[in-house]
Amino acid sequence: MKRLLNAQSAFPALASMAVLTLFAVLFLHADSQGAVMGLTALAIVSVLLLARFGWNTLAAASFAEHGRQAHAAVLLGVLIVMAAFYDNHFPLLMLASVLLYIVVCLGLNLQFGYAGVVNFASAAFFGIGCYTSAVLVNHTPLPHILIVLAGGLMAAGIGSLLILPVLRTYGHYAALITIAFGILFRVFLEVNDTLGGPQGMKVPGMEILGWKLNDGLQFGELEISFYVNYVLLALGMVAIAFMLVRRLERSWIGLNLDAVRLDETACATFGIDVARWKIAAFTLGNFLAGLAGSVYAMMTGFVAPNSFTFGDSLILVSIVILGGIGNPWGLTVATAIVLILPEKLQFIQEYRLLLYAALVILILLFKPDGLMPRQVRNYLPGWKP
């Protein structure tokens, strides 16, 4: 027993993942409001109780120690949840949306959490991806995989125009620029008739090398929802984006980004090119947002300006803050909570912006590091400060 309950063993991390997966399946499966509320309460109480007994730190340590197995366990967990709902559209759509939003938040985390470049228009960049793919799929015969790429490039390109004034300014002035851009983008979509105005546009499903993602699979009796395709695609994107962000954070690039965020003046005196790193983080983050957006548009089959409001950008920012600025795992958990909870708890749906806003205020006042604060880099496995 003692050997298992130890940060050196992989058991705490794997056991936690197994329980989490089971919980996710039960939670997505719960139909009645009472069951959902009971499960939510159970989750909160058990997390608090486990924290009291030191399980959470133990699991986190074991997770960090056995990165490879733990990551595999997470991927496996998502696949198990997917398999549990193989013929059920709605939970799969939710799962895929959460995965795509994780990609967006990873991008925002690069900008906001590492380089310290403010971006209150991340929903707009996500929207640029959506609309790019909507226009290209409808009007050009380009292969869809290129269109997804084009969505990312478009967001990065427009972002790189916006970075000029952002670089010239600092602090509040820079925040204003992104806020103004977010509002400008939404107004532009609403009044532009070629892009469908307030009604938006329809987008046909995705097709990669003859693989039609909008066709369900059929194995004899077994019918599988077509959303499984999108979950797999989105899971792949998350895995790549996650790996990229984690590698960047660990590398000297991440060190430079952190330095830029913490003190620009000191950075410049040490010969670190502040502008270069800000541009890099901003552009890469927007690229990720655009990429996720273009897949999202093809998955939902529909884009409309109402999904890219300033409020949506604020929700994305809240996710990053709730999770713990700069912690990719934290934002993964936060994205799942923030997106799924209101879908399952219908009565929250109406109040969700109010609740998140109030929650973020409380977090900023009392726990500014977020629910899962970012850890100091650990270059040597097992090294203790």
Add this chain to the structure above:
Amino acid sequence: MTFGLLSQYVFNCLMLGMIYAMVAVGFTLFFGVLDVIKFSHGDVLMVGAFAGLATYIGLQAIGVDAPLAQLLIMALVATLSMALLGALIAKYLVLPLRLAPPLNTLLITLMLGSVLRESVRLFYPQGSNPKPFPRLLPDDSLAFGSFTLRADSVILLLAGLAAIVAVHLLITRTKLGLAIRAVAQDAETARIMGINFEFIVLLTFGIGSGMAALGGLMNGLYYNEINFGIGLLLGVIGFSAAVLGGLGNIYGAILGGFVFSALQSVGAVALPALFPGTSTAYKDVFAFALVIVFMAWRPTGLIAEKKSERV
């Protein structure tokens, strides 16, 4: 374009500019004393307008129906309640975060703005629908050829001007104003000189928020309609106006307000004329795009903030 239409545009532009300037003055006051942006300002304005509307309904219910009395009581209630709200925000949300990164203050007030907006939408009776705002000003008008001058607009314009001049006099001519300016210049030294720092900060937030409430009432009286969403756009516009003028400078804020409304009007007139087929609805896109371009050219506004950093 006829003279009448042109003067109509100019007048409308002045009116909007006045409302924007009133919002921008608030932003600039807050930035002056604490170097923070209180982003919930626009939503405070909206809540002020709703407080005025609720007061009006209450007054109707108890039988006060002289328009002037109604108007004065509405203005008083809205201004004082929002001044209190502003002071509370400063005390419990802005001051506790003084030592945190400045971005946190921006975020916390942004989120507070969402809370206010959503609260009005969810908890005000039928708050998600636009509400008709009573016409309380005389509706006489003077006609000059094709241009009609509405008495209510003139009154609103003068009232806005009076409010801005009053705040300006308060800041430049009174002892209280001297204290505000002292805190703005150097909070530490001001404290040593015996100025009650917290009181001055709360007072400044109160004044700015009271101005916003007045702006909200003006907006309601001018359009005869309010809804829960006006605060966000007016807040962003007010912030842009304050930044255009240069944060922390009261003249800059006024100038910025009028510049922004001029940009919108030019956008509404010039875009359809230059590019046939474009709608006047692009005026906000045009104005915000120009603000972004302008920021690239003059990062700290027309009347630049003096900034030097000691390391």
